[in-house]
Structures are given as C-alpha cells and as structure tokens.
Amino acid sequence: MEQRLSLVTLGVTDLERARAFYEALGWKTGAQPDDETIFFQAGGIVLALWDRSKLAEDSAVEDSGGWGGITPAHNVRSPAEVDTLIEEARAAGATIGREPEETPWGGYSAVFIDPEGHPWEVAHNPHWTIADDGTVSLG
Amino acid sequence: MEQRLSLVTLGVTDLERARAFYEALGWKTGAQPDDETIFFQAGGIVLALWDRSKLAEDSAVEDSGGWGGITPAHNVRSPAEVDTLIEEARAAGATIGREPEETPWGGYSAVFIDPEGHPWEVAHNPHWTIADDGTVSLG
Numbered sequence: 264m265e266q267r268l269s270l271v272t273l274g275v276t277d278l279e280r281a282r283a284f285y286e287a288l289g290w291k292t293g294a295q296p297d298d299e300t301i302f303f304q305a306g307g308i309v310l311a312l313w314d315r316s317k318l319a320e321d322s323a324v325e326d327s328g329g330w331g332g333i334t335p336a337h338n339v340r341s342p343a344e345v346d347t348l349i350e351e352a353r354a355a356g357a358t359i360g361r362e363p364e365e366t367p368w369g370g371y372s373a374v375f376i377d378p379e380g381h382p383w384e385v386a387h388n389p390h391w392t393i394a395d396d397g398t399v400s401l402g
Numbered sequence: 403m404e405q406r407l408s409l410v411t412l413g414v415t416d417l418e419r420a421r422a423f424y425e426a427l428g429w430k431t432g433a434q435p436d437d438e439t440i441f442f443q444a445g446g447i448v449l450a451l452w453d454r455s456k457l458a459e460d461s462a463v464e465d466s467g468g469w470g471g472i473t474p475a476h477n478v479r480s481p482a483e484v485d486t487l488i489e490e491a492r493a494a495g496a497t498i499g500r501e502p503e504e505t506p507w508g509g510y511s512a513v514f515i516d517p518e519g520h521p522w523e524v525a526h527n528p529h530w531t532i533a534d535d536g537t538v539s540l541g
Contacts, residue, residue, distance in 0.1 A: 331470020
C-alpha cells in the first residue's frame with residue numbers, strides 16, 4: 264500500500280448547507296459527477312461531501328450518529344493565521360469548539376466544527392514545514 | 403482558508419496494534435513527537451494515530467463510539483490493484499467490509515476496516531488521474 268490518502272469523504276445530512284459552508288471559506292468545487300456528490304480538489308487529494316447514510320452503507324459500517332474517531336486538521340504558517348481562520352470559520356457559521364490557544368506541544372491551535380458536526384483542528388505547528396504549495400512535511 | 407488538508411488523525415484505543423497494522427501494509431513512521439503519537443508522512447499530508455479519547459477531547463466533541471461520518475479512501479491505478487491491496491489488508495488483519503466489485507459510477511472498489519474500526523475505501527476511479535507521486539486530480 265502506497266503511503267498516501269486520495270480522498271476524504273465527509274458524510275452530510277444537508278448537502279447544500281455543507282457546500283455553502285466550505286464555499287464561504289473560499290473553497291471552489293471541482294468536476295461534479297452527479298447531483299449528490301460535491302468534490303473539492305484539496306492539494307493532491309480530494310475532499311468530498313456526500314450523503315451520510317449512503318456513505319455509511321458504502322463504507323460497510325453502522326453510523327453511530329456523532330463523531331467517530333477521525334479529525335482532519337488544517338495547518339497554517341503562523342499563530343496569527345490560526346486566529347484569522349477561526350474568525351473566518353465563525354463568520355461562515357461554524358461552531359468554535361476550542362478558541363485559539365497555545366498547545367502543550369509548542370504550537371498554537373483551535374477547533375472549528377462545521378454545520379454537520381465535523382471538527383477541524385486549525386494549527387500552527389512550528390516543528391513542521393509547509394511548502395509554498397501547501398504540502399506539509401514532518402520535522 | 404486554503405483549499406487543502408494537512409493532517410488526518412485516526413483515534414485509536416490500542417496504539418501499538420494500530421501502528422503494527424499500518425506497518426504491515428508497508429507504511430513507515432516519521433519523526434515521533436512523543437510516545438503516544440504516531441505520524442506517517444502520507445504524500446503531502448500527515449496521517450496520525452493518537453488516543454481516541456484524547457482526540458475527542460482535543461477536538462471538542464463527544465465520542466459516539468463508532469463510525470462518525472468520515473471515510474478516507476486510497477485510490478489505485480487499476481482494478482487489479484484494488485484486489486491486491488484488499489488481500490494485503492486482509493493478511494494484515496483488516497476486516498473486509500466490502501469485497502472488490504464494480505461500482506455504479508464506473509469504477510471498482512472495496513472497503514477494508516482497520517483494527518480500530520476505521521473503514522478505508524480502496525478504489526480505482528477511471529475518471530481521476532493519479533500522478534507518479536500519488537497525487538490525485540479530479541477529472
């Protein structure tokens with residue numbers, strides 16, 4: 264198995280609301296395969312929005328209805344960018360789960376929760392490198 | 403917000419078991435910040451394994467205990483590679499949630515479920531392009 268992800272799908276109950284939220288954050292949709300799937304080209308991977316019950320069935324799992332042990336993160340290049348992005352998320356309708364704060368690992372981070380209940384950590388990690396194209400490298 | 407992800411963290415209850423599973427699939431760990439976090443450089447993003455209860459607290463959510471609406475996928479370059487990877491996952495201890503099959507959207511896919519209950523779709527999508535470096539492009 265090559266050491267990479269290709270796609271992360273977020274299950275949603277209200278596709279248009281979810282799409283509008285990510286578009287309010289400045290994201291642009293890519294080629295749409297049908298009326299029920301939204302794709303965003305996100306660097307070298309794809310982020311998709313799709314009906315949560317269909318995703319559960321397709322993923323061969325039972326939906327426990329809440330959070331299920333996976334959290335995506337978006338790293339930025341400075342603590343100030345964490346503050347800015349959290350304000351943008353708040354304005355776009357996110358719930359702020361954790362306001363920006365210094366972390367025990369020497370970084371600075373916060374959490375926003377999208378309208379479907381999916382949390383995103385927004386972090387500045389001074390131990391990692393973010394290239395001009397947004398790709399992240401460990402240590 | 404730049405249109406990208408930096409990190410996907412999988413919450414786990416048995417870190418060593420989870421690490422052993424991904425290592426059995428051929429993944430190599432990157433720089434470790436401490437004894438409780440495992441990082442894998444996965445193309446231009448990072449995949450992390452971390453204690454699920456700590457991740458829930460850090461993500462400002464309640465853990466519903468099962469699957470929670472997010473499924474990662476790993477795309478490959480041919481249907482045959484789906485078959486091969488599913489056999490590798492089975493041998494590494496995964497549960498196969500869905501055996502390889504043709505999909506309604508003209509692809510070929512299957513699902514394996516890791517020892518912590520996280521499903522991964524393994525897919526060949528003939529509408530997408532996979533570059534030599536593994537990055538995926540829409541249509």
